[in-house]
Amino acid sequence: MLNLYPSYVAWHYYWLVVLVALGLVQAAASTVGLRGLQLGGRLWPRKAAFAGLGTAIAVGVIAFVLTTPDYLSPGLAGSELIVVFGAGAATAVVISGIGGLACRGPVRGDLAVAPEHALPVAGCSFDVLRCSAGGTELVVVISDPDLPPNMATPLARAITDSGRDCAVVYWERGSVPKYPDAVALVAMVLKALGSEPLDGAVAVVGLGIGGDVALRSAADDDRVGAVLAVGPALSGDGVLQGLPLLREMSFPSAWRWQRRWRRAGFVSALDSEAALGRLGNRGSVICSRDDGFFQPLGEVSVSAPGLEVVVGYSHERLLGEVAPGWVEERLVALREADAHHMG
Amino acid sequence: MLTTWDKALFDLINGGAGQWPAVDAAARLLVNDYLLPSTLAFLLVWIWLRSASPRGRSVDTGIVINAVVAQFAANMVLKLVNLAYFRPRPFDPDPTVHLLFYRPWDSSCPSNPAAFGFAIATAIYLGDRRLGKAALVVAAIWALARVFSGVHYPLDVAAGAALGGGMAYWVSQRSAAAAWLRERLYHLLQKGLVA
Numbered sequence: 001m002l003n004l005y006p007s008y009v010a011w012h013y014y015w016l017v018v019l020v021a022l023g024l025v026q027a028a029a030s031t032v033g034l035r036g037l038q039l040g041g042r043l044w045p046r047k048a049a050f051a052g053l054g055t056a057i058a059v060g061v062i063a064f065v066l067t068t069p070d071y072l073s074p075g076l077a078g079s080e081l082i083v084v085f086g087a088g089a090a091t092a093v094v095i096s097g098i099g100g101l102a103c104r105g106p107v108r109g110d111l112a113v114a115p116e117h118a119l120p121v122a123g124c125s126f127d128v129l130r131c132s133a134g135g136t137e138l139v140v141v142i143s144d145p146d147l148p149p150n151m152a153t154p155l156a157r158a159i160t161d162s163g164r165d166c167a168v169v170y171w172e173r174g175s176v177p178k179y180p181d182a183v184a185l186v187a188m189v190l191k192a193l194g195s196e197p198l199d200g201a202v203a204v205v206g207l208g209i210g211g212d213v214a215l216r217s218a219a220d221d222d223r224v225g226a227v228l229a230v231g232p233a234l235s236g237d238g239v240l241q242g243l244p245l246l247r248e249m250s251f252p253s254a255w256r257w258q259r260r261w262r263r264a265g266f267v268s269a270l271d272s273e274a275a276l277g278r279l280g281n282r283g284s285v286i287c288s289r290d291d292g293f294f295q296p297l298g299e300v301s302v303s304a305p306g307l308e309v310v311v312g313y314s315h316e317r318l319l320g321e322v323a324p325g326w327v328e329e330r331l332v333a334l335r336e337a338d339a340h341h342m343g
Numbered sequence: 344m345l346t347t348w349d350k351a352l353f354d355l356i357n358g359g360a361g362q363w364p365a366v367d368a369a370a371r372l373l374v375n376d377y378l379l380p381s382t383l384a385f386l387l388v389w390i391w392l393r394s395a396s397p398r399g400r401s402v403d404t405g406i407v408i409n410a411v412v413a414q415f416a417a418n419m420v421l422k423l424v425n426l427a428y429f430r431p432r433p434f435d436p437d438p439t440v441h442l443l444f445y446r447p448w449d450s451s452c453p454s455n456p457a458a459f460g461f462a463i464a465t466a467i468y469l470g471d472r473r474l475g476k477a478a479l480v481v482a483a484i485w486a487l488a489r490v491f492s493g494v495h496y497p498l499d500v501a502a503g504a505a506l507g508g509g510m511a512y513w514v515s516q517r518s519a520a521a522a523w524l525r526e527r528l529y530h531l532l533q534k535g536l537v538a
Contacts, residue, residue, distance in 0.1 A: 025392060072445065
């Protein structure tokens with residue numbers, strides 16, 4: 001039974017908790033990078049956030065002591081204090097969540113033109129982009145189902161400009177990869193192109209979860225000479241879930257994101273970290289620490305030989321600027337090795 | 344014998360009260376039901392939010408859950424002890440006690456604030472040594488202020504600290520049921536985007 005007597009003490013204590021907890025949440029959001037809890041939806045400088053916390057504590061305590069003469073008299077019971085504290089802390093989190101609504105998550109968007117080839121995997125299709133000279137090498141690019149599909153376009157263009165064909169795998173809006181169907185994704189793309197001879201090497205590049213699919217689906221396929229995963233999760237732990245999702249989006253967006261499909265369960269089932277080990281020197285992973293959409297690599301315990309962290313690049317830049325160079329280098333090396341073997 | 348030493352130590356500590364107004368004012372600020380317990384609770388809010396990595400989040404959420412569970416468990420044990428044993432407050436038998444606080448009517452031993460404070464501080468210490476030391480200092484200052492202000496004997500706060508600290512240790516390190524509860528709560532909170 002809550003009496004909350006004297007009620008004015010309960011209210012004063014409630015506002016003290018709201019003020020200080022709000023300062024704490026803002027300081028923590030600034031430190032950890034939780035844009036979805038930061039008032040205004042943009043990260044504050046840490047010094048400003050901690051100055052705000054100090055001010056909140058000073059103002060809150062002084063105001064409480066000066067305006068609450070009964071704070072030294074019998075008042076709220078311990079259980080009542082816990083309830084009031086919980087309500088105040090929850091209010092601070094709600095205020096922070098509302099203040100962070102300006103932070104929007106990645107916009108999924110639709111493809112402008114429907115892809116040409118459908119795959120026997122729900123909601124999955126691909127387009128083949130031919131180089132003008134008629135390429136003998138093929139690069140399969142697998143996009144991430146939760147990222148804008150056009151993120152793969154600059155890479156596809158760079159590949160065709162370099163004289164290779166490119167098959168870009170897309171996920172229709174609302175569809176998500178399923179295990180174990182995704183394991184055979186690269187094989188299905190190659191089978192769909194089966195009538196066309198594959199004279200040269202095949203490389204696979206995947207972004208985000210597409211990177212995990214690339215590693216796993218190419219690991220046991222000898223036709224694939226090289227695999228690059230850009231910002232994969234590699235393990236279930238590497239998938240952002242729960243509160244850390246607020247690093248990149250507001251609370252309602254994160255809620256929808258998390259409810260949509262179980263990314264962590266899918267990545268765990270794929271076990272792309274083990275696939276990377278099986279790929280040996282055929283597999284490479286590049287990651288960034290500089291955007292919050294993916295789990296920062298430093299926090300994922302991975303000891304793979306082909307792992308590289310590129311600091312200062314977003315994953316979009318890794319895909320557009322680093323991946324084309326990797327494709328060029330690896331396919332040329334494969335061609336030379338092949339020529340050496342033939343000779 | 345023990346109660347004699349306890350009374351002697353109480354007289355020594357409480358003897359300082361009523362001598363200097365500034366010290367009394369500081370003691371009143373420290374002994375009340377709001378500021379120091381709230382400090383410990385705010386530490387839990389900070390721990391809950393401070394980490395970005397999955398491993399860190401799991402550990403930190405575990406600290407907060409341990410602290411909350413230990414605090415509730417210690418409080419339940421304390422209520423049961425109070426049903427069986429009642430110790431009068433220091434000011435009840437001795438009107439010369441320097442009382443800087445209101446007159447609580449419940450049993451003096453074990454000290455409820457000490458049990459609360461040390462349950463939370465020990466749970467923090469077992470998960471984060473550095474922050475835990477600061478929390479233990481806050482809990483100790485609160486306990487000492489209760490003796491200085493004349494509302495507890497030293498033995499009361501020692502018993503409360505042992506109860507709270509012991510409960511936090513049991514919940515954090517020993518109890519399989521608490522570990523199960525911690526794991527389930529963590530995943531539930533994670534689904535609700537609050538962990």
